[in-house]
Amino acid sequence: MFLVGLTGGIASGKSTVSSQLKELGCPVIDADLVARKVVKPQSPAYRLILRHFGQEILLDNGEIDRQKLGQIIFSNPEKRRLLNSITHPEIHKEMFKQILLYFIKGYRYVILDVPLLFETRRLTRFLTHTVVVYCDPATQLSRLMQRDGLSQEEAEKRTGAQMPLKEKRGLASHVIENSGSREDTHRQVLRLHTKLEDSMEFLVVRAVAVAAVAGLGGLFLYTVRLLVS
DSSP states (O other), rough: OOEEEEEETTTTSHHHHHHHHHHTOOOOOEEEHHHHHHTTTSSSSHHHHHHOOGGGOOTSSBOOOOOHHHHHHHOOHHHHHHHHHHHHHHHHHHHHHHHHHHHHHHHHHHHOOOHHHOOOOOOSGGGSEEEEEEOOOOHHHHHHHHHTOOHHHHHHHHTTTTTTHHHHHHHHHHEEESSSHHHHHHHHHHHHHHHHOEEEEEHHHHHHHHHHHHHHHHHHHHHHHHHOO
């Protein structure tokens, strides 16, 4: 099984592409959903976040108010780095558990939907392909303002807190252009899906995994023989 990283920017349409891939039967691990899971009340990450950000970021039910926390970190790079240092290790551990489950089930590949894929770079060395969902800056800003009810200044602050999409585009092995219609985006997703399905790269990865397991088994038998003799 090989891994495919899917990323983009805020309001670039990454969630749309991720949903379309799921509809086509692709296994997708969503880092945002995992992030919600690892900060559930009383989890290690939850307790650390409260220690550094205070009780005022909580909702009435005790869960973290993501919108309020987002307002804090988007206006303060230092606090954003602090939050990432707390949550990212926990997110990655949970994602690797899910990857292992898909591997055991025999899937050819898994898509990792990660908003900050290129910002953190912790996962890129494990990926065979990387996909960026791109739209032009004006479209991105307009979509964000409309989606979240933000002023232009607020929207620019949020897009400015992320790596520019143009830069991410230059780092990716595949680009989904999402400045146009949904139908055009879907056609590109279909082409990507076909390419991944037809790829034989999973055979190489499985061969390496089998060889590693066989090597460990041989080492174990050799050790037993030494102990018995």
